[in-house]
Amino acid sequence: MPHSLPDLAARWHALTAPLLPEAARREAVFQKLAAAYEVPDRHYHTLHHIENLLTLADAAPLQDAVVVQLAVWFHDVVYQSLRSDNEAKSAEQALAFLQETNLEPARQQRVAFLIERTADHTQPQPPDDADLLWFLDADLSILGAPEPAYWEYARQVRREYRLVPDLLYRPGRRKVLAKMLAAPVLFRTPAMQAALEARARRNLAAEIAAWDRGGL
Known part of the structure; x- marks a missing residue:
């Protein structure tokens, strides 16, 4: 605890x-x-x-x-x-x-x-539902964290899937990351988009590159 x-x-x-x-x-x-x-x-x-x-x-x-x-x-x-x-x-x-x-x-x-x-954070959302958009953005905010915190998160998620071998986890995780990276926007509230969007995209791309090299 x-x-x-x-x-x-x-x-x-x-x-x-x-x-x-x-x-x-x-x-x-x-x-x-x-x-x-x-x-x-x-x-x-x-x-x-x-x-x-x-x-x-x-x-x-x-x-x-x-x-x-x-x-x-x-x-x-x-x-x-x-x-x-x-x-x-x-x-x-x-x-x-x-x-x-x-x-x-x-x-x-x-x-x-x-x-x-x-x-599914990449699905269309009601554009005028401010509380929903804030909640979804907050839930994803780790993606736009500074690099050390992002990599800790990525390793933590990997441990949550520890029963899945790298052979299967790598393409599955890569697909999830690529889907998010392909979304027109990750963050829908102006404040979090301004603060987190660019860094989140860098983090996602870096993790994809890490998996392409063989792992975290």
Whole structure:
């Protein structure tokens, strides 16, 4: 568990107390979330990732910060590297919890929608949905990190697929990277596009070149 676990617990309770007064139930769900994000075979999709997104959300001009933060908490709660339904399963877990709360049904569905849209960041997105675009950009922000942080991320993702031999991982990862690199834009919010787009494209191209040379 990261040293910031008490801070994350405090954030979780501050977010969910107005939605679910029963503290013991909130704590049980937090423990379940923490356990899911901290299983030993996770290296990038951990509580550290959640903490980073929540920190970004603090400074973001969000229209519905509660919904976005709930989506952050649940968006990778189900993450099995060899499955293709992680986002749908994560959305299901979010809804299962939210149905215990007083959050309006439309906002519950909105949380699930945000999570489900992370399944493919290159798909077309509603251009006027500011919160969705921010959430997707924040989730991808590691791509535009300084080189040392990007390479750490790339190695962490490789470890999450450690059951897949390089012979299979290399072309699969290369395909994912190339698809992102071919997208007209990676980041859809003006601020993150300006701050991260160029460096993200350099990082993606560098990782592709590394795999073409044989590996990270």
